[in-house]
Amino acid sequence: MSPRVEALHSNDALPARADVVIVGGGIVGVCAALALRKRGLSVAVLEKGVIAGEQSSRNWGWCREQLRSLPEVPLAMKSMALWRNMSDAIGEDSGFRQTGMMVVTKDPSEVARWEGWLRSTKAYGMEGGLLSASETHAALPATSERWIGAIHSPVDGWAEPAIAAPAIARSAQRQGVTIHQQCAVRGWETSAGRISHVVTERGEIRTQAVLCAAGAWSTMLLRRHGIDFPQSGVYATAFRTTAAAQIHPGGVGSPKFSYRRRIDGGYTIGLRGRGRIELTPMGLRQARHFAPLFIRRRGELTIRIGKSFLSGPGAWSSWQLDRPSPFERHRIYDPSPDPKLIEAGLAAFHAAYPSMAHTRVAESWGGLIDATPDMVPVISPVDGVPGCYLASGFSGHGFAIGPGAGFLAAEMIAGEVPSVDPTPFRLERFFDGTQHRIHQWV
Numbered sequence: 001m002s003p004r005v006e007a008l009h010s011n012d013a014l015p016a017r018a019d020v021v022i023v024g025g026g027i028v029g030v031c032a033a034l035a036l037r038k039r040g041l042s043v044a045v046l047e048k049g050v051i052a053g054e055q056s057s058r059n060w061g062w063c064r065e066q067l068r069s070l071p072e073v074p075l076a077m078k079s080m081a082l083w084r085n086m087s088d089a090i091g092e093d094s095g096f097r098q099t100g101m102m103v104v105t106k107d108p109s110e111v112a113r114w115e116g117w118l119r120s121t122k123a124y125g126m127e128g129g130l131l132s133a134s135e136t137h138a139a140l141p142a143t144s145e146r147w148i149g150a151i152h153s154p155v156d157g158w159a160e161p162a163i164a165a166p167a168i169a170r171s172a173q174r175q176g177v178t179i180h181q182q183c184a185v186r187g188w189e190t191s192a193g194r195i196s197h198v199v200t201e202r203g204e205i206r207t208q209a210v211l212c213a214a215g216a217w218s219t220m221l222l223r224r225h226g227i228d229f230p231q232s233g234v235y236a237t238a239f240r241t242t243a244a245a246q247i248h249p250g251g252v253g254s255p256k257f258s259y260r261r262r263i264d265g266g267y268t269i270g271l272r273g274r275g276r277i278e279l280t281p282m283g284l285r286q287a288r289h290f291a292p293l294f295i296r297r298r299g300e301l302t303i304r305i306g307k308s309f310l311s312g313p314g315a316w317s318s319w320q321l322d323r324p325s326p327f328e329r330h331r332i333y334d335p336s337p338d339p340k341l342i343e344a345g346l347a348a349f350h351a352a353y354p355s356m357a358h359t360r361v362a363e364s365w366g367g368l369i370d371a372t373p374d375m376v377p378v379i380s381p382v383d384g385v386p387g388c389y390l391a392s393g394f395s396g397h398g399f400a401i402g403p404g405a406g407f408l409a410a411e412m413i414a415g416e417v418p419s420v421d422p423t424p425f426r427l428e429r430f431f432d433g434t435q436h437r438i439h440q441w442v
Contacts, residue, residue, distance in 0.1 A: 031406025280314025
């Protein structure tokens with residue numbers, strides 16, 4: 001079941017040309033569009049389904065800079081600065097609330113890892129830190145659990161995924177960005193080695209710059225043009241509860257499950273680290289890239305062969321630009337939620353918070369989280385393809401760092417000196433031996 005997303009009106013006709021064409025109408029794509037338009041560039045956003053129809057509406061809604069992997073920290077801080085000002089910047093409610101966020105534990109070794117992260121990031125001057133057992137209990141008086149401590153940030157928060165990307169997209173439209181839903185990009189053509197125009201199911205747009213922000217579909221589109229991008233996916237489940245009293249205004253991560261308050265008075269709940277991997281032709285082809293990551297997470301993930309082997313982002317597909325593409329057959333990729341995870345998540349929530357025993361599941365959904373081998377996204381020009389840029393592989397962090405990622409991509413495309421060092425997000429790191437180590441605290 002797809003989560004409900006605020007509707008957005010599409011622009012009727014494709015422009016004959018645009019300075020930049022963005023493939024994908026998720027949080028990264030629409031934030032990049034807004035940032036590019038503010039720089040005076042003409043922009044068209046092309047979305048095969050609807051704005052925020054896939055992972056940008058299916059995530060937990062957490063917006064945090066805390067406990068990010070070290071390469072992501074400056075980008076996460078940039079993104080949080082944008083989130084905190086987002087509603088004012090776009091002229092309407094973005095769904096963001098600065099409520100504070102925290103992660104709790106009963107494991108002393110986890111506290112030690114958090115201490116290591118705090119030491120490693122001390123120079124950034126981020127707010128927050130560790131809470132003692134008594135401080136954690138004071139922050140969460142309704143819980144039956146006895147945590148030994150927590151790491152918290154008072155300046156982190158959450159946003160409603162169903163609201164955020166559509167609101168940002170509307171602001172971009174008001175400023176002149178054209179947004180085209182139900183309009184799949186089939187690929188692009190080049191002239192003198194540089195991108196010259198994008199081919200869609202409705203026609204062509206002349207352009208010299210394409211930003212691929214297509215989430216889990218990025219590898220398939222890039223492979224069509226001979227570009228290798230190591231990307232895998234984890235199928236995850238989340239749900240929201242019926243309305244209930246407030247037990248914490250923000251989000252709380254725990255070993256079994258995580259939750260955060262919602263604007264509608266319920267709670268969004270997900271099981272921490274749990275999900276499944278489906279074997280696909282592309283997944284098998286890229287297994288060598290992902291073997292270390294899977295070994296690290298093998299206790300959290302299940303593996304199976306499903307329908308996605310023949311149909312989905314990981315299937316092996318080829319098509320001509322004048323013929324329908326796989327993207328037109330999957331307007332909104334809508335994986336089924338796992339009933340066992342929903343049952344386990346609700347039971348854990350009730351056990352940890354007895355006063356919530358009356359809450360029920362109001363809505364549940366599945367999603368496909370795209371990931372890179374080192375769990376750090378790619379925000380990068382594509383070497384050897386002038387005019388091609390990539391912003392994908394956000395590994396479950398895309399909603400939170402989406403505004404910063406879109407801003408960074410816009411700076412790259414506009415030829416500006418980036419406000420955040422883009423080196424950690426290079427695509428080439430997967431091929432020149434410089435990919436990141438996966439840190440234990442993430």
